[in-house]
Each structure stands twice: as structure tokens, then as C-alpha cells.
Amino acid sequence: MATFDYSARITGPSTDLDAIALHLNGNRSLPTREEFYTNYPFYKYWNNSHNDRLLSGEGVNIYIHIPFCIQICDYCFYMKEIIKSREQVDEYVDSLCQEIQLVSETFGLQNRKVNSIYIGGGTPSVLTEKQFNKLIEALHRYHRIQDAEFAFEAEPGTFNRSKLEWWKAGGVNRLSMGVQSFDDEVIRLSSRKHTAAQAIQSIKIVKETGGFEINIDLLSGLAGESVSTWERSVATAIEQETDMLTVYKMKTYANTNFFRKGVHGNEIQLPSDVFEIDLMERAIQAILGAGYTLWSTFAFTRNDAQSKYIEYTWRGQDMVAYGASSFGKLGNLNYQNLNNVPQYVQKVKAGIIPVYRTFPMSYKDMIVKEILLCAVRLFSYSKKEFVDKFGFDYFQLVPEIIEELRCKGYITPDKEELVLTRQGVLFGDFVSKTLAAAVKEALAKDTIGFTY
Ligand SMILES: C[S@@+](CC[C@H](N)C(=O)[O-])C[C@H]1O[C@@H](n2cnc3c(N)ncnc32)[C@H](O)[C@@H]1O
Ligand code: SF4
Structure with a gap:
């Protein structure tokens, strides 16, 4: 009887589909032709809690x-x-x-x-x-x-x-x-x-x-x-x-x-x-x-x-930018207009949107930005908001850094919110940089973040 040689797929370069199969099954079982995916995550996880949005x-x-x-x-x-x-x-x-x-x-x-x-x-x-x-x-x-x-x-x-x-x-x-x-x-x-x-x-x-x-x-x-x-x-x-x-x-x-x-x-x-x-x-x-x-x-x-x-x-809503040098964000695309007034005026007169440069944000970039520019700066920021947005608890992703920031007196022992102490406020940008850098490093090697 003919046998299948799976080794090529198992050791071959990983593709997105491989990653999904691995994640969903937890292991690589024998291939079947039963799977036919039309959406992800599966509908059983969908509910009406965000209909209003x-x-x-x-x-x-x-x-x-x-x-x-x-x-x-x-x-x-x-x-x-x-x-x-x-x-x-x-x-x-x-x-x-x-x-x-x-x-x-x-x-x-x-x-x-x-x-x-x-x-x-x-x-x-x-x-x-x-x-x-x-x-x-x-x-x-x-x-x-x-x-x-x-x-x-x-x-x-x-x-x-x-x-x-x-x-x-x-x-x-x-x-x-x-x-x-x-x-x-x-x-x-x-x-x-x-x-x-x-x-x-x-x-x-x-x-x-x-x-x-x-x-x-x-x-x-x-x-x-x-x-x-x-x-x-x-x-x-x-x-x-x-x-x-x-x-x-x-x-x-x-x-x-x-x-x-x-x-x-x-x-x-x-x-x-x-x-x-x-x-x-x-x-x-x-x-x-x-x-x-x-x-x-x-x-x-x-x-x-x-x-x-x-x-x-700061919380990541879209921002339309008008005028020379303005920064904006639409969807996951950050952009900036031309920062020279005569060039800006000339472009607009010609009927062209005066964009000078853009940056497409990946999901991981958005997470790091949320911590760097929002979570710490807002002085107290609920963990639930972060979990709702990104699907995981960042306190669990970098527990050592959270503990270190607590021991050094920058954040309070609160487990549900990131709350700065007065010392933390004084060194707010240092705290956000420390936390954002740790999260960025952990994200670089961790697949945490999938909802299902
Ligand atoms: C763009 S300015 C506009 C204010 C307005 N033109 C005025 O001078 O009253 C907004 C604020 O940015 C702050 N700012 C300007 N240069 C800064 C710097 N080098 N470091 C920190 N903040 C600065 C100032 O406090 C200023 O009030
Ligand atoms: S240079 Fe202009 S924008 Fe900047 S602080 Fe002075 S007045 Fe305000």
C-alpha cells in the first residue's frame, strides 16, 4: 500500500496555514480533507457585544x-x-x-x-x-x-x-x-x-x-x-x-x-x-x-x-490631519503631510492629497504604541481595556518588569489597573519606555495574542 511522506510538510518552511493548523489542533495529526475554513475565528465565538460600534x-x-x-x-x-x-x-x-x-x-x-x-x-x-x-x-x-x-x-x-x-x-x-x-x-x-x-x-x-x-x-x-x-x-x-x-x-x-x-x-x-x-x-x-x-x-x-x-x-482612534506637517492616522496607516508650506500649497492647488510619508502599523506595533503613548501616560489605565483591544493581559506577558516597576515604587500593586505612583508620574516617560520595550521584546518571541 502507498504511504504518505509527511516529513516534507512537517520540516518545511512554516506558512500561515501551517501555523493555524498547529494552533487549532495542538499537534500535527494525519492530514484529512475535512477542513474547509471560510472564516476565522469560528462563528461560535462571535456575539453581539460590539454591535453598537x-x-x-x-x-x-x-x-x-x-x-x-x-x-x-x-x-x-x-x-x-x-x-x-x-x-x-x-x-x-x-x-x-x-x-x-x-x-x-x-x-x-x-x-x-x-x-x-x-x-x-x-x-x-x-x-x-x-x-x-x-x-x-x-x-x-x-x-x-x-x-x-x-x-x-x-x-x-x-x-x-x-x-x-x-x-x-x-x-x-x-x-x-x-x-x-x-x-x-x-x-x-x-x-x-x-x-x-x-x-x-x-x-x-x-x-x-x-x-x-x-x-x-x-x-x-x-x-x-x-x-x-x-x-x-x-x-x-x-x-x-x-x-x-x-x-x-x-x-x-x-x-x-x-x-x-x-x-x-x-x-x-x-x-x-x-x-x-x-x-x-x-x-x-x-x-x-x-x-x-x-x-x-x-x-x-x-x-x-x-x-x-x-x-x-492616544487611545488609537482615527485622526484626519490637515495642513503642512500634520500627522494623521486612518485605519492602521499613519501618515504625515508635506512639512514645507509652499510645497504643501502647490500640491493641494494641483488637486493632490499632500501626503509626504506613511507608516503601516502591524498589530504588534499597535500594542507597543498603546503602552508607550497611552497606558502609562493616562496615569491610570484599566487592564480590561487592553484585553478587550488586544486579547491578552500584558501583566502576564512581562511579569518580571511589572514586579520591578512595583518594587522600585513607580506603579502601585493594583492588579486590575496600571496606576502610577507620584514617583511614576515624575518619571512617566521612563516607565512607559521600560514597559513598552519589555512588551516589544516578549512579543518578538511569543505567539501570545491570539484570541482563539
Ligand atoms: C505648538 S505650541 C502652541 C502654543 C501657542 N503658539 C503659544 O505659544 O501660546 C503648544 C505647546 O507646546 C509646548 N512646547 C513647545 N516647545 C516645546 C519643547 N521644546 N518642549 C516641550 N514642550 C514644548 C509649549 O508649552 C506650547 O504651549
Ligand atoms: S514659536 Fe509659535 S508655536 Fe512655538 S511656542 Fe512660540 S508662539 Fe507658540
Whole structure:
């Protein structure tokens, strides 16, 4: 009787089907011709718990970049340029409106609910009323916007009461103000044009106008900062009683004037890392002491205020990017627009989507991104959310690292949530990097992650 030689298949190169057969059977039995797969996982595992998601359609978030500023601040690493003329901004806004139509129609985005909008920069608050209204009109014509969070970056000194009124009429309901410091000398050393008094006045008129959730940004580690200037700045920030307070660590990127002046040259003295840690520790102590709670590793909140745009995009929702240099994500594809304004305008005028580069995310990339950018930064993050998204418990994948982070006092012993201690908040990016690197390494050698 003829016998089969299985050895070629068993020792031959693995294919996806081999892997599935191995996984489903647990061993390699004799081949049969019974299997006829039409789907995976098998229907017996399907249920109705996610029907709502399908029926309501996944929402999108929108980011729009306005790359114009009235000054170039010495620490700033964002894509921006000095505003030269009204015509230059007119042309840019025209391109934005054209891009909104082009992208929305090409990707069929008109029917997807918009969850949040963020207009950032640069300095969006330099837009004129006509430019602003034109943009809002295009957004409404080509997107389904209703009850979305609508955040707008505003620089103190670049707006007045009437601007606030037309922003509000256009749907803006959250303002993020770059204050950075309430010390005039520290502000001056950063090449910013406003004073501390102007910043306080700007916050006051926003409050009097009403209808905006307010966030202010501070930067820890600016040139010229001392313990006393910093403590006064933080105290003044707290006195403003804004809904949120964000304290970024000032990072000296290579494309900034601080890098040129303080790292390459000796024109200015930048605070050391150790000193910056001390500043941030003092800020955390004072802000929590004043009744704020932690919202992320660098943002504090009162009255349940939150940045939905940041939360949704950190949690991996789609983000449509408009404008030069903007980053977006549709499905598993990350993309960035051209980061040169004339080239961006030229492309859009020619009717071409101005994408410059893309990155397709694998399932494993998404897992690592979730831990690096979301799980740790959100300060407390439930394990159930991760299991629902990715099908396995990452605490079990890297138990030694979880234990080490606990023993070193960065995370609490909580078994259902990843909760940072105060020390963990201070070193938030270190904790996320440590955890994400360990998960990445484990994923590289483990098949864990299959639901069935
Ligand atoms: C893109 S800026 C827009 C703010 C607005 N143009 C203003 O200056 O008021 C947003 C925030 O990024 C932060 N930022 C800028 N450069 C930074 C750096 N080198 N390190 C950390 N944060 C930085 C600042 O706190 C700033 O308020
Ligand atoms: S911090 Fe704001 S105003 Fe200063 S350069 Fe950056 S984007 Fe422009």
C-alpha cells in the first residue's frame, strides 16, 4: 500500500496555514480533507457585544495645523514660521479648505461622526475673522460635526474679546493657552512677546466671555528659571483656576534656538536634568496640593475637565490631519503631510492629497504604541481595556518588569489597573519606555495574542 511522506510538510518552511493548523489542533495529526475554513475565528465565538460600534460607525478626530507665529520662541520645536502677510495666510487657509474637500471626498469621511477637532500650531489665534470663518465653513460642509469637542490653541496677547466671541460662535469650546511662565524675565529669555500681566489679562477675558474649557501650558526647565521664579509661576498658574494645567518638560530639540544658544554655544545657561526634576516635583506637589488631580503624567485637571482630543487619539482612534506637517492616522496607516508650506500649497492647488510619508502599523506595533503613548501616560489605565483591544493581559506577558516597576515604587500593586505612583508620574516617560520595550521584546518571541 502507498504511504504518505509527511516529513516534507512537517520540516518545511512554516506558512500561515501551517501555523493555524498547529494552533487549532495542538499537534500535527494525519492530514484529512475535512477542513474547509471560510472564516476565522469560528462563528461560535462571535456575539453581539460590539454591535453598537458597527452601527454607530467609528468616529474620527481632526487636527489642523496653522504654522504661523508672531515670534519664534527659543524652545519651540514645532513646524512654524513668522507671519509675513495677510495674503500668505489667506492662501494657506484656501489650501486647507481645498484639502478638507479633497481628503473627505477621497476617503468618504463625510458620514463619519467627528468626535473632536484640534486646531494647533504655530498660533491659530492669529487668524483673522474671515480666515477663521472660511475654515469653519469648510469643516462643516465636508464633515459631520455635532457636539464635538473643539479645541483651539491661543497665545496670550494675540486675541481680544471680539475674537473670543467669533471663536465661540464658530463652535470652539476649549482653549489651550501657551503661557509657559509667569515670570517676565524667563518669558523674555524665551523670546516671547507677552508679559505675565498680559497672560493673566488674557485668561481673565476668556473666563468673562464664558463657554470655554481652559487649559494653560507651563514649561519646566526654561532658561533663567530658579526655584523661586518657578514656585511663583506655578502659584500664579494655580490662582488662575483654569480647568486644566499642563506642565511640559522643556526638551531641547536640535531644531531650536535654545539648542543653538545653550547646547552648541554658551550664550545661555539651560537648567540641568536634575534641576528640572526638582522643579517638576515642586509643581506636582503644589498643583495636587491645590486640589487638582492627575489626568496624565503631565496634565492636571479640576471638575472632571479633560482633553478628549488627546485621549481619543492616544487611545488609537482615527485622526484626519490637515495642513503642512500634520500627522494623521486612518485605519492602521499613519501618515504625515508635506512639512514645507509652499510645497504643501502647490500640491493641494494641483488637486493632490499632500501626503509626504506613511507608516503601516502591524498589530504588534499597535500594542507597543498603546503602552508607550497611552497606558502609562493616562496615569491610570484599566487592564480590561487592553484585553478587550488586544486579547491578552500584558501583566502576564512581562511579569518580571511589572514586579520591578512595583518594587522600585513607580506603579502601585493594583492588579486590575496600571496606576502610577507620584514617583511614576515624575518619571512617566521612563516607565512607559521600560514597559513598552519589555512588551516589544516578549512579543518578538511569543505567539501570545491570539484570541482563539
Ligand atoms: C505648538 S505650541 C502652541 C502654543 C501657542 N503658539 C503659544 O505659544 O501660546 C503648544 C505647546 O507646546 C509646548 N512646547 C513647545 N516647545 C516645546 C519643547 N521644546 N518642549 C516641550 N514642550 C514644548 C509649549 O508649552 C506650547 O504651549
Ligand atoms: S511656542 Fe507658540 S508662539 Fe512660540 S514659536 Fe512655538 S508655536 Fe509659535
